[in-house]
Amino acid sequence: MIELVIPSRRKDLGGFEVGRVLPWTQRRMVGPFIFFDHMGPVNFPPQVPRKTDVRPHPHIGLSTITYLYDGEIVHRDSVGFHETIRPGEVNWMTAGRGISHSERFDSIREQGGSLHGIQAWVALPEADEETAPGFVHFDAAQLPSHVENGLSVKVIAGSAYGMTSPVVTHSPLFYAHLELAAGRTTDVCSGYSERALYVAKGSVRVAGEQFDAGQMAVLSPGAMPSITAIESSIVMLLGGEPVGARNIWWNFVSSRKERIEQAKADWKAGRIQLPVDDDKEFIPLPEDPPPPKPEPMS
Template sequence: MIELMIPSRRKDLGGFEVGRVLPWTKRRMVGPFIFFDHMGPVDFPANVSRKTDVRPHPHIGLSTITYLYDGEIVHRDSVGFHQTIRPGEVNWMTAGSGISHSERFDTIREHGGPLHGIQAWVALPESEEETAPSFVHFDAADLPSHSEQGLSVKVIAGSAYGLTSPVQTHSPLFYAHVELAAGRTTEVCGGYSERAIYVAKGSVRINGEQYETGQMAVLSPGAMPAITAIEPAIVMLLGGEALGPRHIWWNFVSSSKERIEQAKSDWRAGRIKLPVGDDQEFIPLPEDPPPPKPEPMS
């Protein structure tokens, strides 16, 4: 019923660490989800260094979903959107043919405070990879939800548990935020060929195995295991239909290696516009890793 477990790996973003789950060497994607980072929980002091901010950087061929449990992030992008991201809201940015954006901690910098959330990337179908860039925001109250004793479900995108999000997606997928009181059980939703359960807080039991914060259980096709909270828990349910292989390099996703090379060239040459209102700095294109050294001859 459980195909494999993916552990999160700590990654330093320069100002704080995240738990990187996808992509992984043994599992690159779950449905169209190709990237999954768990941010925090972390408490920032007032006047936290601007090194913590994520400076302007580019994307192609994907949609990003920033979803917070706690804290605030200020988003600016090259389409012209300026949006403060708060807990429980949906902030869905489609890069398509190319976009740049920044993620800054302006509010937290002023007062200090916590940050906890998930950033996920969804690959676009080949026919939509060059779609026009866009950004949509939905307040928490706009998202369909269901609550009963010891259980709450919010559908961020797609359809799950009989609820359908207003977020327009480019391929069949689902993404849901589920909270369980200790001892409460719920069944994972079906209807998609690829699905996973990520433990964002607490610990749960799935198919007799215990899963802790920072672990993702990838389900076998058709599996419908129960999720039981050992302690109060937050789990994220995600998946959808596979799109086929994708290449990923830095912040670029594409079905074509040549398109990624073009995006690298475009960013290096300044052909991708910087965010409106945040165009005084940017993250330079990383260098390609050096080729492996040849083995010495015996």
């Protein structure tokens, strides 16, 4: 029932660490999900330095989904949107042919505070890779949810558990937030060819195996195991239909390598607009890694 287990790997973003899950060497995507970062939990001290912020940076060919359990992040983008996201809400940004944005901790900078959440990327279908960039925000109350006897289910995107999110997606997918009290059991949802679960907090048992916080279990096609919480747990369910192989370099995703090269040149030359009201700094284009040195001849 479990096809693969993916561990999160710690990655320093310059001001705090995240747990990177996707892409992985043995599994780059689950459905259209091509990137999955577990942020925190981390406690920021008062007067957290601005270097902790994620400065303006570009994207193409994808949608980003920011979802928080705790804390606040201030989003600004080159389309002109300025939105503070709080726990249980959704910031869904579609990069399409190109967008830049920043993610800052303005609202917790004064007194400090905690941050815990997930940032995921969804690759756009080839026909939509060059769509116009855009952004939508949904408050927690706008997302469908169900609570009963130690189980809470919220559908962030797509359809699951008989509920459908108002978030418009470009391909069939689902993304759900489950909270289970210790001892509570629930089934995974069906209807998608690729599915995975990620334990964001606590510990659960699936198909006789224990999974702890920081682990993703990719389910076999058609498998319908139950999820049992060993302790109070947060589980994210995600997946959908494949959109085809994708190239990924830094913040760029595309079905075509030459399109990524164009995006690199556009960012370096300043042809991608910076976020409105946040255009005084940006993250420079990273240098390509040097080619491997030739082996010495014997």
